Amino acid sequence: MYCKVCGDENEGYRIFGIYMCKRCFNKLETVSIDDEDYDEYKNLIRILLSYYISKELNPVN
């Protein structure tokens, strides 16, 4: 499956109903507020949540 975050085809997990590869998942797990990439991952989480919310609001008929 293709990762919804980075678009690569990697082994990973299904989180909030979307597919995320291990690499992106590890990044999310290990990122800290002090990390210079933190803002990037805040955006990433926002993307994940928007996928989740839009799925909830627009159930597939």
Ligand SMILES: [Zn+2]
């Ligand atoms: Zn990924």
